[in-house]
Amino acid sequence: MLHGARTRHNGIASRGGPRLSQRAREEIAAYLFISPWLIGFLIFTLGAMVFSLGLSFTKTDLLTSIRFTGLDNYLALWDDRFVRQALKVTTLYTFTTVPVGTALALGIAVLLNQNVAVQGLFRTIYYLPSVVSGVAVGILWQWIYHPEFGLINAMLAAIGIDGPRWLFSREWALPALILMSLWGVGGSMLIFLAGLQSVPTELYDASHVDGANAWRRFRHVTIPMLTPTIFFNLVLSIIGSYQVFTNAYVMTQGGPGSATLMLVLLLYRVAFEQFKFGYASAIAWLLFGIIMVFTLLVIRSASFWVYYAGEERT
Amino acid sequence: MQSARRLPRAWRTPGGAAQRLALYALLVAGAAAFALPFLWMVSTAFKPPWQVMIFPPQWIPAEIWWPNFTDSWGALDFGVFYRNTIFVTAMNIAGTILSTSLVAFAFARLRFRGRGPLFILLLSTMMLPSQVTLIPLYVLFSRLGWINTFLPLIAPVWLAGGPTGAFNVFLLRQFFLTIPREMDDAAKIDGAGYLDIYARLVMPMSAPALGIIAIFTFTNNWNDFFNPLIYINTTDRYTVALALRFYQTRLDVQMGPLMAQSLVALVPVLALFFFAQKRYVQGIVITGVKG
Numbered sequence A: 001m002l003h004g005a006r007t008r009h010n011g012i013a014s015r016g017g018p019r020l021s022q023r024a025r026e027e028i029a030a031y032l033f034i035s036p037w038l039i040g041f042l043i044f045t046l047g048a049m050v051f052s053l054g055l056s057f058t059k060t061d062l063l064t065s066i067r068f069t070g071l072d073n074y075l076a077l078w079d080d081r082f083v084r085q086a087l088k089v090t091t092l093y094t095f096t097t098v099p100v101g102t103a104l105a106l107g108i109a110v111l112l113n114q115n116v117a118v119q120g121l122f123r124t125i126y127y128l129p130s131v132v133s134g135v136a137v138g139i140l141w142q143w144i145y146h147p148e149f150g151l152i153n154a155m156l157a158a159i160g161i162d163g164p165r166w167l168f169s170r171e172w173a174l175p176a177l178i179l180m181s182l183w184g185v186g187g188s189m190l191i192f193l194a195g196l197q198s199v200p201t202e203l204y205d206a207s208h209v210d211g212a213n214a215w216r217r218f219r220h221v222t223i224p225m226l227t228p229t230i231f232f233n234l235v236l237s238i239i240g241s242y243q244v245f246t247n248a249y250v251m252t253q254g255g256p257g258s259a260t261l262m263l264v265l266l267l268y269r270v271a272f273e274q275f276k277f278g279y280a281s282a283i284a285w286l287l288f289g290i291i292m293v294f295t296l297l298v299i300r301s302a303s304f305w306v307y308y309a310g311e312e313r314t
Numbered sequence B: 001m002q003s004a005r006r007l008p009r010a011w012r013t014p015g016g017a018a019q020r021l022a023l024y025a026l027l028v029a030g031a032a033a034f035a036l037p038f039l040w041m042v043s044t045a046f047k048p049p050w051q052v053m054i055f056p057p058q059w060i061p062a063e064i065w066w067p068n069f070t071d072s073w074g075a076l077d078f079g080v081f082y083r084n085t086i087f088v089t090a091m092n093i094a095g096t097i098l099s100t101s102l103v104a105f106a107f108a109r110l111r112f113r114g115r116g117p118l119f120i121l122l123l124s125t126m127m128l129p130s131q132v133t134l135i136p137l138y139v140l141f142s143r144l145g146w147i148n149t150f151l152p153l154i155a156p157v158w159l160a161g162g163p164t165g166a167f168n169v170f171l172l173r174q175f176f177l178t179i180p181r182e183m184d185d186a187a188k189i190d191g192a193g194y195l196d197i198y199a200r201l202v203m204p205m206s207a208p209a210l211g212i213i214a215i216f217t218f219t220n221n222w223n224d225f226f227n228p229l230i231y232i233n234t235t236d237r238y239t240v241a242l243a244l245r246f247y248q249t250r251l252d253v254q255m256g257p258l259m260a261q262s263l264v265a266l267v268p269v270l271a272l273f274f275f276a277q278k279r280y281v282q283g284i285v286i287t288g289v290k291g
Helices: A004-013 A022-055 A070-081 A081-112 A119-131 A135-144 A150-160 A173-184 A186-197 A201-209 A214-242 A246-252 A263-272 A277-305 B002-012 B014-045 B068-077 B078-109 B114-129 B133-141 B151-158 B165-177 B183-189 B194-205 B205-221 B226-231 B240-248 B255-275 B278-288
Strands: A059-060 A066-067
Touching: A004 A119, A022 A059, A022 A214, A022 B078, A022 B133, A022 B151, A022 B165, A022 B194, A059 A277, A070 A081, A070 A277, A070 B002, A070 B068, A081 A119, A081 A186, A081 A214, A081 A263, A081 A277, A119 A173, A119 A186, A119 B014, A119 B255, A135 A150, A135 A246, A135 B014, A135 B240, A135 B255, A150 A173, A150 B014, A173 A186, A173 A246, A186 A214, A186 B278, A201 A214, A214 A277, A263 A277, A277 B114, A277 B133, B002 B114, B014 B151, B014 B255, B068 B255, B078 B114, B078 B133, B078 B165, B078 B194, B078 B205, B078 B240, B114 B165, B133 B151, B151 B226, B165 B194, B165 B205, B165 B255, B183 B194, B194 B205, B205 B255, B205 B278, B226 B240, B240 B255, B255 B278
Parallel strands: none
Antiparallel strands: A059 A066
């Protein structure tokens, strides 16, 4: 930026000369520096996307035959009861874990922000579960949900409730996965806590002078100042939540029945167990489309509720 | 310091004291709920077999049952799984650091045609779910004869790709932009090339950002299950995550050893967290994403 004018001038003046200009050398160097990403992008992203889109219009097991079938895969998605079930389950999962998780993370962050003694210790305890994930955590929660000897039903029994069969129950398997996901809200909590600590204290002082009570301060000062953080977090959570796989695979295998059949789990099965790679590609594009739609919806809605400091609101 | 001054005043009024009590009661109850699953895991991991499947559960092991840890290591060679996981994780930390920093350096420091559009392209790949490219990559890697090797897990990462490649480039670029450019110019006058500026100037000054990326790359790769599941199919190449899954589905599986192995699998991640807690928290706050 600083010496842009100078280098541009040099670049044009000496193009085609015997020695490479400073500007040309910089360009060549730049493309060499970004070449890892550029090569990776062209092959692993762009090339793969084109290939994937092409595959989604075919019927193929990638070994014996490949046949162009036009829009058949996409039309078949509509009638496929597994796809419908997976859409329903994944959407239900996303639109419970994301709002509830965000609210819980925000709640904990607000509590921790009240000049709490040993804040660091509390923060660590709440944050720690979000550090761990994957198979080990799925196995742990499977044991926690064990109908006879698991932790949750033991605690329910202690207060006289006969707990459900959780992962073995069509009604309770999905709520079990949702409840479990709340264990990992620590990451969002930490982001919100940092956001809260960056709210200028003058704003609180001013609202004190105006006689605002704690709730009004929270509602009219804290929340608006935090909306950019909440917004960013919402977008990432929705994208991540639609791609949930490991817990469903490890803990329930999508069952019982199809009660926890997540979209990516279905995609995995269609591709790597049934070897319908064309159809699986169509499912992948469906997933991409859904993620795009919700991401754009959240982004479009931002102007209504996200507050950016220094920006006039009408 | 501030809390020490403000806390007593909050306690002074009766209403304030009640509020403080309620606040701490809530926080302690919540903390207990968040810590219990870990305690349950540790408790089960150390219990003798006869103490696991009983109701109501007993938290304190009647005796510390080490066979939970040692026996299952003999039956399935977890040593190999840890070697495999450490290999993939180490390779990917090195690959991420090297490739994303080179790319970020160009976007932060060099002027070239197409820089703006290319950067937007890079950012937009963050929204692309990896499932869209999964099948073509599987086809590509099987044509290359890479199935059941670690290469499909490693190669994309060395090209600034993988699930967090674009994001790391973005993060590093932001960090590089904060390093004063005058230093580049001074080095240039001394005859330094771009590679010198990258390696001797920008990289050493970016240790905090690189540390954050190393930590998250470690955690992501250590926990990764989906990619090994797709590309690895013989037990001698299994990662810890695959091995745990394999062990979980065996008919003779016992809860004690299963919890013991799961606990051991989590220890490196937890240890790293306690060891580098400050940087971890910093990373979360700076990046705005969960690990």
